[in-house]
Amino acid sequence: MKLWAGRFQKETDTLVNDFNSSIGFDARxxxxxxxGSIAHAAMLGKQGIIEEHEAEKIIEGLKAILADIEDGKVEFSMDNEDIHMNIEAMLTQRIGDAGKRLHTARSRNDQVAVDTRLYVKEEIPAIIKQVLDLEQVLVKKAEANLDTVMxxxxxxxRAQPTTFAHYMMAYANMFKRDVTRLEDCLARLDECPLGAGALATSTYPVDRFQTAHALGFHKPTDNSMDSVSDRDYAIELMADLxxxxxxLSRFSEEIVLWCSWEFKYVDLDDAYSTGSSIMxxxxxxxxxxxxxxxxxxxxGALVTLLTMMKSLPLAYNKDMQEDKEAIFDAIDTVELCxxxxxxxxxxxxxxxxxxAKAAAGGFINATDCADYLTKKGLPFREAYMIVGxxxxxxxxxxxxxxxxxLKDFRAISSLFDEDVYDALALKTCVNERKVYGGPAKESVQKQIELIRQFVGEHTK
Known part of the structure; x- marks a missing residue:
């Protein structure tokens, strides 16, 4: 029997039941x-909304269900539609009428909101750790290639000379900002919607601060309608991801180019490459x-959530059930990649x-040649024309x-002298770029230290 069966005179059509069901994906x-249910039951008991012994019985029953699910002893039912109703039905079957009291002062609207926030709140640190692991790889590669001119x-x-280390630090700084974006998202979603009810809280004296703190949230959400009717934290996460x-895709494109025969800047390890079935x-x-x-x-997940939410009136709408598959798939994809x-x-x-061979061609020291002339007093635009x-x-x-x-140089400008060859040497071109953030060895070493410090601060 459906938990809402009292209002309805007919059984739900099988097609509608299957269409409506989310247990196939929200079981996770x-x-x-x-x-969330344990925190809610404990609060109900403490507030005297249900008897303390009933709250204890509910909590014991929920812990037993959790253990059985973890041991693979539970099979969820499509008839119970979603994970919330499955667990509540199991609880009632196991402990009787006390299980029916669990949903007092609660709605599936705030229940799913808190479940999804808890899930995202747990996954963000895992993704951050993976990004920090990648940062350590980039630091290692950069340190080994401080003098590798490219x-x-x-x-x-081909534009100007740099080093492979400088290249690695460019991506390291992008990933650093990715970490801080994820941290910002985590801070903003650290509010608990439990107790918001369907949209207007409850006439029972629920203590939302107790459940928020029990679940590890900083505080409860400030508005009950907002609590159940928005998914902006999930949209923000999808944008960050x-x-x-x-x-990662831009970096991948570089690697695809670099390992081609046309570039051959890098070779991929056999364990991270594949072959052809015919070639x-x-x-x-x-x-x-x-x-x-x-x-x-x-x-696609980001666009799904934005499109899903763009025309929804307050408060909860069934459309919002579509958020979870997109969220789960995006998180799974990032954690896989x-x-x-x-x-x-x-x-x-x-x-x-x-x-080095590629750097020697393409006239990537042309700007340095123009700079050589400007340092001898020639206006840059004139120097630019001469080098052209x-x-x-x-x-x-x-x-x-x-x-x-030198005769060739002087045929164009008498300002050229023997020292032009030192000025145009690629290592000189790189290491004279000592400006903060530049490719000079000492500058890149500073960049490496900043990334290492950032990683260290986030892995304590």
Whole structure:
């Protein structure tokens, strides 16, 4: 019998029952649901809303159900629609009428709200830990490649010289912001909706501060209608996870390029690559490609929640049942991607010679050549034009700026001298960029230290 059967004269149609049911996906909330119910029962007993001995019996029954679920002894029923009704039905079957008192001063609206918040509240720290693990891998790779010069790119064209360490720290700073975004989201959702009821609390003297603190929340939510009718914390989390996956996807794209024969800046470990069923020479960057592809699933979760909520009147609407599959899938996807991505980066082999060879071409020291002239008193725009003429001359002759003779340089400008070759050396170009945040070795070492400090502060 349905828990709402008193109002209805007919049984729910089988198609409607299946369509309406969420137990197929919200069963994973069983721990959170039981925790919330235990806190609610304890509060009911303390407030004298139900007898203390009934509250104790309910709590004992809930703990036994939790143990049985963990041991695989429980089979959930589609007839009971969702995880909340399944557990309540089991409880009543086991302990009798006392189980029917559990739902006093509570609605499934605030029940599902607290379950989902508890779930998200537990998963965010797990994701943060995975991001911090990736940060440690990036620090390790950066420290090993402080002198590994490579081209930096704009428009995917070789632009200026940098180092592989500087590159790693660029992504490390992106992931650092991802951590702080997740922390901000966690702080904002740290309010407990339990006790809000269907939308207007209860005539019973419930103590929402007791249940909030019992469940580890900072405080109860301030408005009961808001408590059950918004999912902005979940939308915020989906946005944060989408940004995180975007960063992983960009990094994946770099790796796909870098391990191609056209670049060959890195080699992926065999354990994090796959082969072809027909081409024996192939070594495919499937991990990076899958991370890039799975980013779309997380974006989809964000759009799902935004679309679901965009026209809903207050307070609860059944549409909101659609939040959980999107939330679960996004969290599962991120938690699947992060550790395998970190392992792939950790085990890849850097090819400094190939990077140096690429850096030697493409005139990526052209800006440094212009800077050389400006330091000798020439306005930058004039220096820019002179170096442009030099580059054009090199393209026609097949030279690089480094291979031009001093006579060639002076044919364009008398300001060039023997010291131009030191100024154009790639390591000079990199290590003279000592500006805070730049690619010079001492600057990157500072960046590494800041990331290491950040990780340390978050792993105490």
């Amino acid at each position: 909330l069983y721990q959170q649901d039981i925790r 081209p930096g790119y704009t428009h995917l064209q 989408s940004i995180l996956m975007m960063h 024996p020479q192939k070594k495919n960057p499937d991990v990076a490609e899958l991370v890039r592809g799975k980013t779309g699933r997380v974006y 992060l550790p395998v991505f970190a392992a792939m980066v950790d085990t890849l082999t850097v090819r400094p010679k190939n990077m 003429r030099l580059v054009n001359m090199c393209i026609k002759s097949g030279d690089t700026l480094d291979t031009l003779t």
